[in-house]
Amino acid sequence: MTDNQSTPYEILPFTMDAGVMSRAAIGLVVLATDQTMEYEWRKIIDIPGVAFFEARMPSPASITPETLAAMEKDIGGAVETILPGVELKVVAFGCTSGAIVIGEDKVFEGIRKVRPGVACTSPITAAKQGFEKLGVKRIALLTPYVSSLNHLFKDHIDAAGLQITRISTFNHADDSEVARIDAASLKNAILDVGRHDDVEAVFVSCTSLRMCELTSEVEQLLGKPVVSSNSAMAWHALRLAGVNDPQPQWGKLFEL
Template identity: 55%
Template sequence: MPSTSSTADLGILPSELDGGIPYRAAIGLVVLATDQTIEHEYRMLVAGPGIAFYEARLFNDADITPETLRAIGPRIAPCVELILPGLPLDVVAFGCTSATMTLGEEAVFAEIRKARPGIACTTPVTAAFAAFDALGVRSIGLLTPYSPEINRNLVRYFEGRGVRVAANATFNRQDDREAARISVASIEKGAEALARTPGVEAVFVSCTSLRVAEVAARIENRIGIPVTSSNHAMAWHSLRLAGIEDARPEAGRLFETSPRRRAAA
C-alpha cells in the first residue's frame, strides 16, 4: 500500500537578528601555541551575560629565550586576522608577558592594529601597570618561571616604568610546557614568601602559563595584600577596555576596581 504521509514544508520562516552571544563585549585573544592555561583562566574571569572571547593560536618555540621571543613579532598580525574575520571586536589581548617586554608594548599594538586598525589593545604588561595603578601599588613582589636573565630584564622594565620590584623570585622553568604544570601550591608558597619581604605592596605572578585565577582571592586573604597575574590582570583589563565594569569580588581585589586612566585605548 502506498504511503499517505508526507513532509510538511513550512517554507521560509521569518527571523530576527539580535546581538548574538557577545551583545555587550567581544574580546579577541592571541594565545601562544604552547599555552595550556590562558583560555582556562579567561573562561573563569571573562564571564557574564553578553560577554565572550574568541581566540586564535600563534606559533612559538617552547623554549623561552630572547631570540624565540623576538621571533613572535611578525606572527602577531596574521594571528589576529584569524579572529572573527569581518566581525567586530571591542578589544584584542596579546597573551605573552615576556614577548611583550622583549618586543615593546607599542610594537605589539602596531602588529595587532595591522589587522584591526584603531582597536583597543592590551597585553599582560599593559594590564599589570593598569592594575598597579588601579590598586594604588608602587612596589611589588615578582614571581616568574623565567630564566634569571629574563627575570632581570623584567625587573629593569618595571622599575624603568616607575614600579619598584622590592623582591623577585623564579621557578626557572624555561620550557613553557613545564611552566604550565607548576603546581598551584608552589605558586601560593612563592607568593607568600614574597609577601613577607618588607616593602611589597602586591604580588604579581608573571607568565600566562601560571595558574593564579582560581586562588588569587584565597592568597589575598592569607597574605593581606593584592595578588594578580598576567592572565588575571589582562582578563580584568580586557573587560574594562570593553566597557564592562561588573564587580567580581570572588576573583580578587582587582576585579572590584576600575583603571584610573585608560591605558592602550
C-alpha cells in the same frame, strides 16, 4: 528512499539579536604552547553579553629572549583570523614576556595593522594599569623565567615608575611544564616573597601559571594584592570594553 519532490520543504522567516556578544566582543591571541589562558579566561569572563574569541599563534616551547622576539612576525596573522568583519572592542595579546621583549608598542602596532584603532592590552600592560589603580609601587616579581628574562622584566617595570624590590623564580624555560606547576608551589612562593616589608603587592608573571582560582585565597593570607598575568589582562580587557562589573571572587583588582 524519500521522494524529494513530494517532501514538504519550507523556508522560515527569522529575526536576529546581538548574539553572545551584546555587550562586548574581545579578541584574544594565545600562544600555541599555552595550556592555561583560555581555561582561566572562560572562568573570569563568564558575564552575560560578553564573549571572547581566541586565535593561536606559533610560539617556542623554550622561552628565551631570542625565541620570544621571533614571534613578532606572526601577531598580525593571528589577529586576522579572529571574527573577520565583526567589530572587536579590544584585542589582548597573551604573552607577558613576549610583550616585554618585542615591546608593547610594537605588539599593538602589529594588532592594529589588522584591526585599526582597536583598544589593545597585554599582561604586562594590564599589570601596570592594575598596580596604578591599586595604588602600589613596590612589587615582588614571581616568575618561572630564566635569569635573562627576569632582568628584562625588572628593567621594564622599573621604567614604568614602579619598583621591583624582590624577584623569585622557578627558573624553568619549558612552557608546557610551567603550566603544571601546582597550587601548593605557587601559594608557598607568593607568601614567601610577599611577606617582606618592602613589598606592597606581588606580580605572578606568566600566562601559563594557574592562578585565577588561587588569587583571592592568597591575598587574604598575605594581606596584600596579588596580580597575575591572565587575571590582570582579563580585568583590563573588560574595563577597556566598558564592562565594569565587580567580580571580587577573582581578587582585589576586580573590585575596582
